[in-house]
Amino acid sequence: MINPIPSATYRIQFREGVTFERIEKQLRYIKELGISHLYLSPIFRAPAGSTHGYDVLGPTVVDPSLGGIEGFERLAQSAHTTGLGLILDIVPNHTAFVLENQWLADVLRHGQASEYAPYFDIDWSRGPLVLPFLPEPIGQMISLGQLQARSGYLEFGETRVPLSATGPQAAQSSQDLEDLLRAQHWRLRHWETERDGITHRRFFNVTSLIGMRVEDPDVFAATHKLILKLVRQGLVDGLRVDHIDGLSDPKGYLERLSPALPDTPIWVEKILVGQETLDPAWKTVGTTGYEAARLIARLLTDRDGIARIDTHWRNYTGLGENFREALTTAKRDILQFDLSAELHQLVNLADAALADDGSVEAGPEALREAICELLICMPRYRTYVDAKGASGEDKSLIDAIVDQAASRLRSSRVVRRLGEHIKQPVTDSDMRFAIRLQQVSGALLAKAQEDTAGFRWSRYLAANEVGAEPDEPTVSDAEANAFLASRRASEMTLTSTHDTKRSEDSRMRLVAISHHADAFDRLVRDADRLAPAELSPRWRWYIVQSVLALWGEDPHTLADRLHQHNQKALREAKLESFWTKPDEQIESAADRFTDALLSEWRDRTPGELSAIIETANALSLAQVALKCLLPGFPDIYRGGEGAFFALTDPDNRLAVDWDVLAKLAAGAEGFARHKAALTRLLLALRRDEADFFDKALSHVQQDHGLTLRRALNGRALQLTFGKETEGHALWRSGAGRSALAIAWA
Known part of the structure; x- marks a missing residue:
């Protein structure tokens, strides 16, 4: 069973x-x-x-x-x-907002009369469903004869859009075509209009995914x-x-x-x-389990080292802003560009919610300013207001957000009234506004933090992770133990997923720089002479971390993988280059710097690099041990039982070599074999001692190293990292600051 x-x-x-x-x-x-x-x-x-x-x-x-x-x-x-x-x-x-989606195709043909129309989160009050599929503006495509209506479809290139089942199926002239298009349940638009012209709820800012009701x-x-x-x-x-x-x-x-x-x-x-x-x-x-991954990285980060990393980073890059300032700037950028369509919709929904509120008169600009500040001041993904109103915790959170937002506005009247309508929705318009605001706030935080500020604020990329806080890279004993005490045996503990920004072993390479802060600074400054002038210190610091994170991977593919990541990082940061408007000069400069650094390290491996990698390997083993021994249960991302060095997708989704994994148990000495052996040992222990791991109390202590102790009915399991221990151990490796021991009795 x-x-x-x-x-x-x-x-x-x-x-x-x-x-x-x-x-x-x-x-x-x-x-x-x-x-x-x-x-x-x-x-x-x-x-x-x-x-x-x-x-x-x-x-x-x-x-x-x-x-x-x-x-x-x-x-x-x-x-x-x-x-x-x-x-x-x-x-x-969500489902895919593509013409292969048969439910969607039926809606395109029959409009709101389709049995599938209620499936999709479409704002029909704004008119026909907008399809931002065109490669060029529609007037230009009509004048050039690039749109053809025949056999029940409008065709351009290889795209075929279903025509209305009740209207004409062909057009003999441009005017006929324009009349036919006006009769559809949809409106084709140039793809660039997705910023402010869509009428469906998206997944984040991904127009090709449509929300389901x-x-x-x-x-x-x-x-x-x-x-x-x-x-x-x-x-x-x-x-x-x-x-x-x-x-x-x-x-x-x-x-x-x-x-x-x-x-x-x-x-x-x-x-x-x-x-x-x-x-x-x-x-x-x-x-x-993203919160568990965050805890593990924080426990393994050297507190004193982070302070030195911060000093070195600021001295080298000249950047003075803290992460919260960088995040606020990123949120404003995302609202202005990536989520401007959602902002427009929220302004309309807020206007409807306040329509019968005699205590305030709000024009569209006042509403826009208030909504922007509410979203920017939201510190979490969202609140959970429903038809019953806000919970006590959410009311307190909303009040705090409103107060902070009000302090940034010339007039607080609009934002305070919106706050009251959110906390206790009375009308359908109130409810629609509250729901959509909550959905957009999560999208905003994800896009602004993980996919924008997380690439801009390059101090210590180990903490720029899904579910982590870049400005909180370490953790106190009190916070860690409170977290462990609240954790259930049914909670998942992950270290890598298809969405993490760096895989578990690459992340530990970056955690290792907190243990070698001065050595990493020397690596960056030594590499500085290799960098093209147009590449800013911000990106030089970032790229050295990226090369470190993948160093030692297949040399035939390593440069290409790093180039692909450079492109993604630069475009996600949205400072010099963009997905919609790439800057080939800055992207080329990043790649040339990467190639020069790879060549330099291959010809002469710096002692600082070797020291960081040696510590990183020990940290990776400690991470495996924590993942397997903390309250909850471990999740192994395919291939992660062996050495797993990868950057953000698609790099972390490359094919797994199952033959290599199967041979790890009997292979030569090395980091991958040690990691696989420790994983097998601890997973077997969890399987055989299920009752202990379900119920044992946990306690961590960071005192000249890290100790995790779990105990139940006189039995105890203890993990120590970073300090020498004596006596029999279930597992022991390393020495000095890299010593790892696991004792079980």
Whole structure:
């Protein structure tokens, strides 16, 4: 029988050649590693060429490219026979906003009369559904004869948009074509108009993903029919809900999903910020564990070293702003550009909410200013106001946000009235405004912090991570122990995912610079002579960290991987280069600096580099130990049981060499083998001592090193890192500041 709560999970990332059949062949290896459950990325049909599967076309068909329903059934049955459970990642928030989406195609043909129109979060009050698909403005395409209406479709290039079922199906002239287009349930626009012209709810700023209205019981039923069937048939043993903060009512969603699948554990992808905790009323067994990854990195970061890193970084780059200032600037940039369409919509929704409020008169500019400040001052992803109003905690948070926002405005009247309407929605207009504000605040924080300020503020990239705070790289004993005391055995503990900005071992390379702050500063300053003049010190400091994070990887692909990351970092930072307007000069300069640094280090490996890597290897082993021994259960991202050095996607989604992984247990000495051996040892201990790990109390202490102690009924497990210990140990490696020992009695 499969235990509903895992002792350890193994994350499988489908697509890019990874199919059900391919994973079925690895089940024995995964089981022998010490894993209890496979943790699967989305399996439902996605657009052709999808590299990750989160852009589902609709969760009603298992993707034929993965093996279809028959292949999934075989995988599930084989996994259960092997003794492995299955956790399935589901995506209730959105589907792909593409013409392959048959539900969407029906809406394009029939408009609001389509049975699928209520499925999508579309603002029909603003007119026909906007499709920002055109490569050029529509007038230009019409005049050049690049649009053709025939056989029930409007065609341009290889794109075919369904025409209205009740109107003409062809056009004989440009005027006929313009009349035909005006009669559609949709409006084609140039892709650049997505900033302020869309009429559907997006995933963050990704226009090609459209929000689903799963708060509607009929939509929930339609989008979860197959999911529920797979669980009830015994093929799936647990669910992971992607991006739950994008939903209109996360708590209400779980209250519908959980009773439909009694006794089935449900995890949620929820980013907890600062001291935020998961609402105990939510019907979930826990989060997917980004907050645990943050704790581990903070415990392993050298406090004194971070202070020196900060001094070196500021002296070298000349940057004086703190991270909160950088984040506020990034939020304003994102609202002005990436999320300007959402801001326009919020202004309209706020205007409707205040329409009958006689205590305030608000024009569009006053509303825009107030909404911007409310969003910028939100320190978390969102609040959770529903039809009952705000909880006590959320009321206090909203009051604090309103006070801070009011202090930045010439007049506080509008923002204070909006705050009251948010805390206690009375009308439908109030509710619509509150819901959308909460959905946008999460998108804003994610885009501004993870994908903008996290690339701009380059001090210590180990802390620029999903769910982490760049200006809080260390943790006190009191905060760490409070976190451990609140943690359930059913909580997941991760160190790498398909979304982390750096993989676990690359992150430890960066944590290691806090232990060698002066040595890293010398590395950067020595590399300075290799940098093109047009590359700012900010990016030089960043790139040296990136090269360090991947150093030692396959030299045939290393430069290309770093070039791809340079491009992403520069464009996500949105300072000199942009996805919509790349600056080839600055991107080329970054690549030339990267290549020169790689060549320099290959010809003469600096002693500082060797010292940092030696410490990083020890830190990686300590990270494995903490992940496996902390309260909760560990999740191994595919291939992460061995050496795993990667930067942000797509680098962290490269193919896994299963043959290399299988040979680690019997291979030559080295970091990868030690990591795999420690992983196997601790996963076996967790499996054999499940009761201890479920119930044992935990305590950490940072005193000339790190100690984690867990105890239950006279039995104790102790991990020490960074200081020598005596006596028998279950595992011992390293010496001095890199010493790691695990004792079990």
